[in-house]
Amino acid sequence: MNEADFIAALTRLSLHPGARGFEDDCAVLEFGGETLILTHDAMAEGTHFRADADIADVAWKLVASNLSDLAAKGAQPVGVLLGYCLGSDDQSFLQGLSQALEAFDTPLLGGDTIKADGQRVFGLTAIGKASANPVPSRGGAKVGDGIYVTGTLGRAMLGYEGDEDHLEAFNRPSPRLSEGQALAPHVSAMMDISDGLLLDAYRLAKASKVTLAIDSEAVPVAQPGRRDDALRWGDDYELLFTLPEDTNPPIDATRIGQVEPLGFAPLLLDDNPILNAQGLGYEHS
Numbered sequence: 001m002n003e004a005d006f007i008a009a010l011t012r013l014s015l016h017p018g019a020r021g022f023e024d025d026c027a028v029l030e031f032g033g034e035t036l037i038l039t040h041d042a043m044a045e046g047t048h049f050r051a052d053a054d055i056a057d058v059a060w061k062l063v064a065s066n067l068s069d070l071a072a073k074g075a076q077p078v079g080v081l082l083g084y085c086l087g088s089d090d091q092s093f094l095q096g097l098s099q100a101l102e103a104f105d106t107p108l109l110g111g112d113t114i115k116a117d118g119q120r121v122f123g124l125t126a127i128g129k130a131s132a133n134p135v136p137s138r139g140g141a142k143v144g145d146g147i148y149v150t151g152t153l154g155r156a157m158l159g160y161e162g163d164e165d166h167l168e169a170f171n172r173p174s175p176r177l178s179e180g181q182a183l184a185p186h187v188s189a190m191m192d193i194s195d196g197l198l199l200d201a202y203r204l205a206k207a208s209k210v211t212l213a214i215d216s217e218a219v220p221v222a223q224p225g226r227r228d229d230a231l232r233w234g235d236d237y238e239l240l241f242t243l244p245e246d247t248n249p250p251i252d253a254t255r256i257g258q259v260e261p262l263g264f265a266p267l268l269l270d271d272n273p274i275l276n277a278q279g280l281g282y283e284h285s
Contacts, residue, residue, distance in 0.1 A: 004277075020137060023207040025069040025191065028135050035130035036078070039069040045119040055089040056096030057171040058122065063100035065194065066126035068175035068237040072192040073135050074184020075128030077104060077177070082111035083123030104177065132184035136241075141189040141208035145242040147257040148249055150176055153197055153238065154222040154230025166222060173237045179251045183241055186250060190241035196234040196281025198267065202274065204240065205266035213268040214257040232281050 001009070018029040026039040041062070045051055049058045067077055080101070084093070101108060109127070159170030176192070183190060189208055193200050197219065205212040221230040242259055243249060265273035267280075274280065 020139075023139055024073075024137050026073050026075075028073070028130070035133060035135060037070055037073045037075040037128040037130055037135065038125065039066055039128075040123060040125040041066045041069070042083075042121055042123040044121045054092070054096075054171070055087075056092045056099070059093045059096030060100040060172045062122050062124050063097065063104065063106070063126075064173045064175050064237065066124045067104055067106065067128075067177060068173070068192040068194065070126055070128035071175045071177045071180035072190050072239060073128065074131045074180045074190075075135075076131055076181065077106040078127045078129050079107045079109035080111075080127070081109050081125040083121075083125075084111065084113045085120040085122060086113060086115045087120055104175065130184075131181045136184050136187050136190040138189055138191050138204045138207035139209075140187075141204060141210050141212070141242040141259045142244070143210060143259055143261050144245045145188050145259040146245060146247075146255050147201075147212055147214060147259060148241050148243060148253040148255050149193070149197065149219065149238055150179055150251065150253050151236065151238040152220045152222050153193070153236050154226065154233065156235035156237075157226075157230060157233040158222055160235070170235060173235070175237055176239050179239060182250045183239065186247055187241045187243055190239060193236045193238045193240050194234055196232040197236075197240065198231050198269065198274070199234070199277055199281025200240055202267045202277050202280055204242075208242075208259075209262055211260045211263050211266055211268055212257060213260050213271070216270050218254065218256045220254050232279070234281050 018027045026037045029036045043049060043062050070077055155166045155169035159166035189204055191200055191204055201212050201214060216227060221227050265275045267274040
């Protein structure tokens with residue numbers, strides 16, 4: 001099974017309402033007057049990081065990628081649970097983990113440690129507290145809304161390829177936590193860009209049952225000559241969101257298109273319909 005098939009099979013199991021039908025990256029659980037946001041991401045050697053990667057950077061990115069999911073919900077981090085596979089560089093991992101937790105003001109709550117042969121896999125569960133209700137989802141975009149992104153896309157791609165000006169964007173991304181909290185009361189839909197702008201926009205459009213019309217030339221990219229690569233590469237951890245037409249974003253962001261009625265395709269790129277998700281970004285096959 002590929003990733004999409006497996007997730008589709010999971011949706012046929014008994015799901016808590018807070019799972020949102022797996023159309024979001026987080027679960028949303030209400031307890032009394034509080035709403036908790038939970039997410040879990042894993043990183044595998046050879047898939048998410050090279051065998052020769054600085055393991056301190058891997059620890060940082062493991063934290064940042066999970067907190068980016070919280071950012072897309074406008075959540076304030078409460079803490080994280082770590083699933084760790086012991087190796088020869090445990091002290092370096094601890095250093096990177098400590099640096100990330102301090103940088104994002106997020107405490108460690110606990111977790112589990114194992115020893116295994118072969119390639120290592122690390123997991124992290126992040127728990128946050130909603131700053132606004134309703135909590136933003138992928139499924140709320142409305143016809144006429146503007147489509148926006150934060151930051152500049154393609155920086156992580158260039159860093160992965162060795163561009164020294166963009167190494168930090170790949171090795172030590174910074175989740176848009178404060179931006180997500182500022183946006184949460186205003187957006188109609190929001191998610192983070194982890195697998196590529198086009199793939200994540202396609203997912204948002206499917207969840208919202210609308211068409212997202214994107215102008216590729218409006219998208220801010222780090223290297224204009226590689227615009228198409230930047231739209232598909234991922235690992236940017238910027239925010240993709242929609243706002244009602246008469247609402248201006250309360251943070252720095254770039255408008256890249258408009259939400260239209262669901263038509264022939266969920267996604268229009270420069271007026272060209274995109275009918276399926278194949279080739280739009282990174283998916284586990």
